[in-house]
Amino acid sequence: MRAIWKGALTFGLVNVPVKVYSATEDHDVSLHQVHNADGGRIRYQRKCEVCGEIVAYQDIDKAYDDGEQTVVITDADLKSLPAERTREIDVVEFVPSDQVDPLLLDRAYYLEPDSASPKAYVLLRKTLEQTDRTAIVQFSLRQKTRLAALRVRGDVLVLQTLLWADEVREAAFPALDETVRISAKELELSASLVDSFASDFVPEDFTDEYQAELRALIEAKIDKGDAMDTADTFGDADEETSGAEVIDLMDALRASVERSRAARGEDAAATPKTKKSTKKSEKAS
DSSP states (O other): OOOSEEEEEEETTEEEEEEEEEOOOOOSOOOOOBOTTTOOBOOOOOBOTTTOOBOOGGGOOEEEEOSSOEEEEOHHHHHTSOOSOOOEEEEEEEEEGGGSOGGGEEEEEEEEEOSSOOHHHHHHHHHHHHHTEEEEEEEEETTEEEEEEEEEETTEEEEEEEOOGGGSOOOOOGGGGSOOOOOHHHHHHHHHHHHHTOOOOOGGGOOOHHHHHHHHHHHHHHHTTOOOOOOOOOOOOOOOOOOOOOEEHHHHHHHHHHHHHHHTTOOGGGSOOOOOOSSOOOEEO
16 A cells, blocks of 8 residues: 555644555556447547637636636635644544434545654554544645544554535435334344344455456456457646654643643643653654
8 A cells, every 4th residue: 555645733832743545445446438430439528618729737726616607726726725723633523423313424544653663653553442432633635624523443543534514414214204103023034134143243244346356357358359458547636744843742641631631621631640650752753
């Protein structure tokens, strides 16, 4: 796997430098369009509907069309908006894990500690496990503000982007407004049917039969000689950033708790104290 982004998880004054990796990948066979007479690749041109010219990428702007008016948005306009100004994943709050509606879950990413010592990373992971809470975080990626849930999967922290509340449609179905009577016998038989299918979910037990058959079809055509030579090139780029500021973990934790309590009007003297070690403070870098 290759990191797609680097930054730092921040909660209070604690910095946890991390690398971000896509946790999932598409296994579908990639297909493209060709001319059925000679197998030539079908390409699409960026043609202007007004002047009829083929337009280069550098001469293309974005636009919003509401059906009546079109507003052109230039690169300069986009750069004036709040964008990816920092490389920080800010923890906004820690919520009970069962409060995160699965319907909101979107893309998943693995976080790898990106420092000489993973102590701060492991501390955050163990804290989430012990408290059975999920961290709600905000960050910017590719000029978009993201909301995400930070949770634990095995020994790894997983960042899963969330849909915004207004992106989830309301399920309003008139048929469900009617009063439906379910007899005890019907419920008993239905439960019995469920029991007959009861099992533990093992994702590896399931396969995408369509994709498997498609791959078999492609291999059969290649074996039969029904194929042409092609040359494709692929490339991608990593987004990189410098490491986060080194900060003493215990001091950061203590100061963060005090600041949080002060914001809520609580007595800062109630902050738990920890005996100082004679050894050098461990760094979260």
